[in-house]
Every structure is written in structure tokens, then in C-alpha cells.
Amino acid sequence: MSVKKHFIKKIQNKQVTIGVIGLGYVGLPLVIEFLKKKFSVIGFDNDFNKINKLKKNQSYINYISLDSLSKKQIENFLPTDDFSNIENVDVIIICLPTPLNKRNNPDMTYINNGLRQMKNYLKEGQLLILESTTYPGTTKDLIYPLLAKKKFNIGKNFFVSYSPERQDPGNSNFGLKETPKLVSGATSNCLKISHKLYSMIVDTVVEVSSLEVAELTKLYENIFRSVNIGLANEMKIICENLKINLYDVIDAASSKPFGFLPFYPGPGLGGHCIPIDPYYLKWIAKKNNVDAKFIELSAKINNSMPFYVVEKIKSALKNFNKKIRKSKILIIGVAYKKNVDDTRESPSLKIIQILNENNANVDYYDPYVPFLKQSRNYKLGLKSRKINKHMLAEYECVVLLTDHDILNYKLIKKYSKIIIDTRGKFKGNQINIFNA
Numbered sequence: 005m006s007v008k009k010h011f012i013k014k015i016q017n018k019q020v021t022i023g024v025i026g027l028g029y030v031g032l033p034l035v036i037e038f039l040k041k042k043f044s045v046i047g048f049d050n051d052f053n054k055i056n057k058l059k060k061n062q063s064y065i066n067y068i069s070l071d072s073l074s075k076k077q078i079e080n081f082l083p084t085d086d087f088s089n090i091e092n093v094d095v096i097i098i099c100l101p102t103p104l105n106k107r108n109n110p111d112m113t114y115i116n117n118g119l120r121q122m123k124n125y126l127k128e129g130q131l132l133i134l135e136s137t138t139y140p141g142t143t144k145d146l147i148y149p150l151l152a153k154k155k156f157n158i159g160k161n162f163f164v165s166y167s168p169e170r171q172d173p174g175n176s177n178f179g180l181k182e183t184p185k186l187v188s189g190a191t192s193n194c195l196k197i198s199h200k201l202y203s204m205i206v207d208t209v210v211e212v213s214s215l216e217v218a219e220l221t222k223l224y225e226n227i228f229r230s231v232n233i234g235l236a237n238e239m240k241i242i243c244e245n246l247k248i249n250l251y252d253v254i255d256a257a258s259s260k261p262f263g264f265l266p267f268y269p270g271p272g273l274g275g276h277c278i279p280i281d282p283y284y285l286k287w288i289a290k291k292n293n294v295d296a297k298f299i300e301l302s303a304k305i306n307n308s309m310p311f312y313v314v315e316k317i318k319s320a321l322k323n324f325n326k327k328i329r330k331s332k333i334l335i336i337g338v339a340y341k342k343n344v345d346d347t348r349e350s351p352s353l354k355i356i357q358i359l360n361e362n363n364a365n366v367d368y369y370d371p372y373v374p375f376l377k378q379s380r381n382y383k384l385g386l387k388s389r390k391i392n393k394h395m396l397a398e399y400e401c402v403v404l405l406t407d408h409d410i411l412n413y414k415l416i417k418k419y420s421k422i423i424i425d426t427r428g429k430f431k432g433n434q435i436n437i438f439n440a
């Protein structure tokens with residue numbers, strides 16, 4: 005039997021051990037899905053706190069739970085920071101962060117560190133898959149040289165694939181299983197093996213023609229969102245001056261069954277993907293002598309939104325003869341999107357920072373985020389307040405930034421002196437409610 009056929013048979017019989025590198029928002033759900041299907045999984049992370057929690061069968065992300073796993077399935081999971089365990093896996097799936105560096109260019113440090121840590125333990129017969137979002141060409145740029153040093157023969161005795169993660173955190177209709185999975189392979193053997201692997205945990209696997217097509221498709225999907233959100237944000241500013249409610253326009257346009265997709269304005273972009281991915285494409289385009297003008301412009305509009313929101317706060321306060329300086333301002337929602345606890349790149353952090361620079365007294369309330377720790381970019385160190393009618397009345401201005409479903413909108417509307425609404429939750433022209 006050929007190596008490919010043997011590998012596929014082992015996957016079919018669940019005789020392969022899966023190694024997941026990086027147990028974060030992408031890696032952990034993947035671990036759970038493989039465990040549910042009765043595979044053995046070794047999860048690698050260099051964060052001891054996460055490993056320790058996982059060893060006690062506890063998740064550290066609010067919407068990802070290990071509770072649905074049986075005792076036997078949990079026993080098949082080994083969380084570890086010891087990369088020598090790479091020797092004991094058949095499949096290695098890399099789910100490491102791909103942020104931007106200080107110059108807003110791709111930062112491959114995490115991927116390179118992960119590869120460095122595993123390199124001595126790689127062995128013939130393994131399948132290595134990259135899932136991190138990245139520029140087209142990454143798999144070949146970073147992984148091929150490593151495998152060449154090991155003298156592996158790609159497609160014959162070692163297999164390489166790129167398969168982007170497409171999850172939408174907090175989306176209850178489309179989880180990992182329901183979202184079609186793109187797979188690509190370095191060779192047709194690599195493609196067939198990785199197709200088989202993912203078909204064990206997802207409903208639909210979509211093969212694409214090359215590693216680069218899969219890498220670029222993921223970027224294109226996210227940039228499609230960021231460009232359209234940029235357009236919605238520009239429309240918001242135009243509509244404000246025209247005194248037309250943009251949300252009514254979007255509702256009306258959504259009645260068209262073809263050619264239109266609704267995108268909504270907001271206080272700016274957040275999360276690990278949408279604010280970052282345009283810069284990945286811009287970088288690789290520039291390297292290939294193209295200016296990504298359109299993509300850059302939408303990123304610029306989206307990045308300007310936190311400043312726009314603060315200007316709206318200032319002018320709303322002015323309407324009530326108040327100044328931003330020393331005003332008590334309550335931010336509602338610091339997660340970058342609704343119903344999640346993730347604050348990475350959240351525009352709320354930027355808005356709090358700008359308000360602090362304006363000497364406002366800022367507090368926040370977010371039922372999903374009890375603390376805002378100091379981070380690399382933001383030295384905020386705040387604790388979420390509890391919301392009630394008395395505390396709402398303490399604030400000169402309440403700013404809705406994240407529209408979590410569990411918020412008590414009636415309470416907020418009734419007891420806030422001024423509301424700045426960046427999510428279109430409080431429709432209607434009321435003297436104390438301003439869209440931003």
C-alpha cells in the first residue's frame with residue numbers, strides 16, 4: 005500500500021494522533037472537535053496558565069467549553085508545553101498568532117518560534133498543516149526551507165498543507181463543523197491526506213488548487229469585510245450630514261435578493277483578523293510592486309472611527325453645555341464584537357485611551373470582560389463596573405460600543421443622561437441620543 009493510502013486509512017480508523025500548536029481561539033475548538041470524534045490529541049502551548057487550566061479540564065475562553073466531552077474523550081487529550089511530544093504525533097496543525105510588527109508589516113515571530121521548537125522532533129510520515137492567517141507564499145517561505153534541511157521529500161515521506169481557519173467567534177449557526185473548510189496541499193498526496201483529515205470533523209471540505217490560493221482566499225474574505233465596513237462607516241458620516249438614518253437605508257437595501265450584502269458601521273475594527281489582514285495583503289502587494297490603494301483607504305477610514313466617536317461625544321456634551329474634560333463617561337462594551345470576551349485590537353481600548361488623553365473620567369461596563377489588563381499598546385488597567393439605574397445616572401455620557409445581546413437596553417435608555425450609540429441600537433430621534 006502506498007504511503008498516502010496508508011495515511012488515509014489510519015485517519016479513517018482514527019489511529020492518528022493530532023498535535024495542535026497554539027491552544028487559543030483557533031487551536032482549542034480544533035482540539036475539541038478532534039476529541040469529539042475520538043482522536044487522540046496533544047495540544048502544545050507555551051502559556052503555563054492555559055496548560056494548567058486545560059489539565060484541570062477547564063477552558064479559559066468564555067464561549068469555548070470542554071463540558072460536552074465525555075470522560076474518555078478528555079482522557080485522550082494531553083495539553084503540554086513540551087515540544088519533544090511532536091515525535092508522538094502524526095499530524096501537526098499550527099494555530100499560532102500572526103500579528104503585525106511595529107511597522108504594520110507581517111510579524112512571523114510566533115510561527116518561526118513554533119517551527120524552531122518543533123524542528124528537532126519532526127519525523128518522516130507526518131503531515132504538517134498551517135492554519136494561521138498569513139500572506140500568500142508563507143507556507144513555502146517558512147516551512148519548505150526547514151523541511152529541506154531535514155532532507156524530507158515533500159509529498160512522498162512528509163506532507164504539507166495550508167488550511168485557513170474561517171471561524172466567526174460567537175456565531176451559533178456556523179461553528180467549525182458547519183463552516184466549509186478550505187484545504188490545499190503542497191502536492192496532490194498532501195491535498196488528499198489533509199482533505200481526509202478535515203472530512204473527519206467538518207461537514208464540507210473544499211479543495212483548492214494551491215497553497216497560495218488557500219492563503220490568499222482567507223485574506224480576501226477578511227478584506228472583503230473590512231472594505232465593506234469601511235464603506236458603511238463612510239456612509240454613516242455622509243448620512244449624518246444628510247440627516248438620513250443609515251440603518252433604515254441598510255434595511256431597505258437588504259430587501260434586494262441579489263447584488264447587495266448588509267454591512268454595518270461601528271466604532272472601528274477589532275479582533276485578530278479584520279484590522280490586521282489588510283496590512284498583510286498591502287505588504288505582499290508592495291513587495292510585488294503594487295499599491296493596494298483601495299484596501300489602504302478603507303483601513304484608513306476604519307482606523308479613524310474611534311476619533312470620530314470621540315468627536316461625537318464632545319459635541320453631544322457641548323449640546324448640554326458640558327466639556328469632555330473631567331466629564332464622567334461610561335463605556336458600554338469593550339469586547340471587539342458582541343457576545344465574546346475578546347478585546348484584542350478592540351476599538352473600545354483606543355476610544356478609552358483618547359478619552360483619557362482628553363482628561364475625561366472613564367469607566368466601563370462589559371458583562372464578558374471583568375478586567376481590562378495592561379497590554380502592550382494600552383496601559384488601561386480598569387475593572388468593569390456593575391450596571392444599575394443609580395450608577396447610570398452618575399455619568400454625563402454613556403457610550404455604547406459593543407452591542408452584546410445580554411445588555412439591558414431598556415435600562416440604559418431610561419437612566420442615561422446622554423447616549424452615544426455606535427451600533428444603531430437606539431433608533432429614533434431623541435434629544436439625548438446621538439448616533440456615532
Ligand SMILES: NC(=O)c1ccc[n+]([C@@H]2O[C@H](COP(=O)([O-])OP(=O)(O)OC[C@H]3O[C@@H](n4cnc5c(N)ncnc54)[C@H](O)[C@@H]3O)[C@@H](O)[C@H]2O)c1
Nearest residue numbers: 026027028029030049050051099100102117118136137169
Ligand atoms: N480568533 C479568530 O477568530 C481567528 C479566526 C480565523 C483565523 N485566525 C487566525 O488564527 C491564528 C491564531 O489566532 P488565535 O486567535 O487562535 O490566537 P490566540 O492568541 O488566541 O492563540 C494562539 C496561542 O498560541 C500560543 N503560543 C504563542 N506562541 C507559542 C509557541 N511558540 N509555542 C506554543 N504556543 C504558542 C499562545 O499562548 C496562544 O494560546 C492567527 O493567525 C489568526 O489570525 C483567528
